[in-house]
Amino acid sequence: MIDIYIFADYLNKKQKLFLFFQTYTNDEIAVSKQLGISRRFARYLLKQAGHYDRVRRAQKEYANLDKQIQSLSSIFSKYAIDGLIQYKDAQNDSYTKFMKDVGIQDDQILQLYITYKFGGQKGAVFQLEEFLLGMIRLKCQSIKDLKNLVPQLRQKIQKENKxxxxxxxxxxxxxxxxxxxxxxxxxxxxxxxxxxxxxxxxxxxxxxxxxxxxxxxxxxxxxxxxxxxxxxxxxxxxxxxxxxxxxxxxxxxxxxxxxxxx
Missing domain, CATH: 1.10.238.200 (Cullin, PONY binding domain)
Incomplete structure (x- = not known):
């Protein structure tokens, strides 16, 4: 027979967990709408903000990233073809150029891993926000930073069996x-x-x-x-x-x- 007190405690914990995730989702939607960014970017900012006054802190974190975002946007524009880093055809292939500049044009696993870290949702294609968030998450200010990070990424893939x-x-x-x-x-x-x-x-x-x-x-x-x-x-x-x-x-x-x- 189920102990009524244990069952009540279980329901209480379940309700608290539901409310926590509901609040987290609402915050995510709020930050996304207020800043005009994706929910994925909003989720990253909220994670940096911690548990208190999260929406305001997330907005402040985004403001602190303004210079880095401008610099990275400028880098992105040098590769972009029709607003994307992508393989369009043999003459229009900024994806391969990007990977070559990073020094991994012949390393498929690292190419896939970077695409995964950037959150690319269409394979070998990066939208501006995916590029921004990927570089920010990897703490890279430039292509040179990302190139220098490659050996660590390779070790991370193997060590953590990604x-x-x-x-x-x-x-x-x-x-x-x-x-x-x-x-x-x-x-x-x-x-x-x-x-x-x-x-x-x-x-x-x-x-x-x-x-x-x-x-x-x-x-x-x-x-x-x-x-x-x-x-x-x-x-x-x-x-x-x-x-x-x-x-x-x-x-x-x-x-x-x-x-x-x-």
């Missing part, structure tokens, strides 16, 4: 809320995100690329399949004795195991 977070993040970015991505997009991301994590991924990518063109062009990869691919290489790898056909693995994984063990 690969799985990047893996989930980029699926959500590429799917744009549809919860599926194209098979060809998945192959490219598997190669970029898992190459350093699982050595067996090379064989899996070759297996996927060997699929008929019609299959590759029409097949969609769901978030469930996306997660199951990570789980497979994390738990099975190349030791197929661990593979249980009675487990609910996706068809693509079954076919891959059959391909490797036939």
């Amino acid at each position: 690969y799985r977070k990047l893996y989930s993040y980029f699926f959500k970015v590429m799917s744009q809320g549809k919860n599926v991505i194209r098979f060809t997009e998945a192959i490219t991301l598997w190669d970029s995100l898992l190459n350093e994590q699982f050595k067996e991924i090379i064989d899996f990518i070759q297996f996927c690329k060997a699929k008929p063109a019609e299959f590759q062009n029409t097949t969609k990869v769901s978030f469930d399949l996306w997660c199951q691919v990570w789980k497979f290489f994390e738990t099975i790898g190349s030791d197929y004795t661990k593979f249980d056909e009675n487990d609910a693995w996706p068809l693509l994984i079954y076919e891959y195991v059959q391909f490797k063990t036939k």
Whole structure:
């Protein structure tokens, strides 16, 4: 039988937690509207403000960032094509130029990590506010600062094992809320995100690329399949004795195991 006092205490704590998050959300909306910035930027400012008089402190924090924002906006404008740092075509590719200036044009993981830190919501594209907030969060005043930070970012990825977070993040970015991505997009991301994590991924990518063109062009990869691919290489790898056909693995994984063990 449930102790009525324990249950009442549980409800009280739950209500307080709800009110806390409700207040936090209201503050976030207020700061966003008052300053004309995204809720993501407002969330960053509120985090810096602490727990008391948060909205006013967040506004003050934003005012303190004015000079840095102006300086970073000027840097952004040097790269911007139609108001974005982006790959538009071979002649209009400010994204690659930006990554080259940072010194990581050949390092896909670091490119993905910086895109993640900037909060890029469309893959290899940065809006002005994403660029501003990313540079501010990384405490970088210039491209040179970001370039000098690269070795630390690489260590951070490895030390804190950020690969799985990047893996989930980029699926959500590429799917744009549809919860599926194209098979060809998945192959490219598997190669970029898992190459350093699982050595067996090379064989899996070759297996996927060997699929008929019609299959590759029409097949969609769901978030469930996306997660199951990570789980497979994390738990099975190349030791197929661990593979249980009675487990609910996706068809693509079954076919891959059959391909490797036939």
